[in-house]
Amino acid sequence: MYKCSIMNRDMESIQKEVNSPLCRFPMEHYVPLHKGVDFIIEVPNTNISKNCIFVPAGMNGSAIENFSCVIYNVSLMNCTWQADTNAPADTQYFLYWQNPRDNEEMECELYIKDENGRNTGCRFQNVRIETEKAYFLVNGSSKDSLIQFYDEYIQLYKIEILTPPLNVTVNCTGDTAGCIITWQPPLTSHVKKGKCFQYEISIQSKDEPKEEKKDPPVRVRNDRYEFQNYNEKKEYILKIRARGKNCPVSSNWGEWSEPIEFGQGDNYFILVILFLIALGTISVTLLQYCLFKRYCSFKNVFSSIPQPRDKFNVSTDEDIQTEYVSLPKKSCTEEVTMVEEMT
Secondary structure, three states, X not given: OEEEEEEEOOOOEEEEEEOOOOOOOOHHHOOOOOOOEEXXXXXXXXOOEEEEEEOOOOEOOOOOEEXXXXXXXXXXXXXEEEOOOOOOOOOEEEEEEEOOOOOOOEEOOEEEEOOOOOEEXXXXXXXXXXXXXXXXXXXXXXXXXXXXXXXXXXXXXXXEOOOOOEEEEEEEOOOOOOEEEEEEOOOXXXXXXXXXXXXXXXXXXXXXXXXXXXXXXXXXXXXXXXXOOOOOOOEEEEEEEEEEOOOOOOOOOOOOOOOEEEEHHHHHXXXXXXXXXXXXXXXXXXXXXXXHHHHHHHHHHOOOOXXXXXXXXXXXXXXXXXXXXXXXXXXXXXXXXXXXXXX
């Protein structure tokens, strides 16, 4: 009977007992190796023990720093890191990762590069979140020296940024119930139960100055909330976000939903526009009626007066012809006087 132990630099250890001089630690124990580990073999009830230290090969300080990953939009993942200042200038890094249920490691297909062309990140698509941890490995190459690797086990659901809750609606009835707010859980690739989420609801009055103290958000576990402080004369802005609760879902708050405005302000603006349109229509109609009535009244009261003929002006041919035709015909009497000479 042998007792095997493995201990990392953070003093975290795993022990197991075997009946043969072969001791294996599967990946399910999630022990990263880039910091080095100690292997200890003991024989129970004796003073026999052996200690082996594993130290990663390569130049000290050449491995990457500040490695982190984030999952967003359900199936997209970004991983970023920084090169150590001690790494040679020509150092290039390569990222491999393995989902718990996949047999082979996959290299990054789309690297993010800095201004010097060095890989400092990676974008992944179609990422599937499993309950087990995923394994990430970043190694490097250089012409000048051997580069140390970096590895880490990550629980994928813990690094997911949850999308906003879906189909947020507000129904205000004006009675004692106030406004009924409903929504659906955020979209995820591995959890479908609505009971796995907690929601934070932010409702702020749009008319209040920004410097005034805002109302604290309300947290609920179901997908329905009654806003009883509703004031019909005010306008409100609503936002909702979610996080995991008692399930393998990220416990960090996700993204806020798009702001939704509700309240009297929405209807008031529409009523003002309709009122102005109606008022303008009535005004134009009344103006047309008054002008028509006034024009017709003047027409009836004041008849047209014939103008006297101006004799000093030269008449046209038409006027002369008309005057000539209308002159009365006069009869002429010829008188003849006879004079006789007296002798």
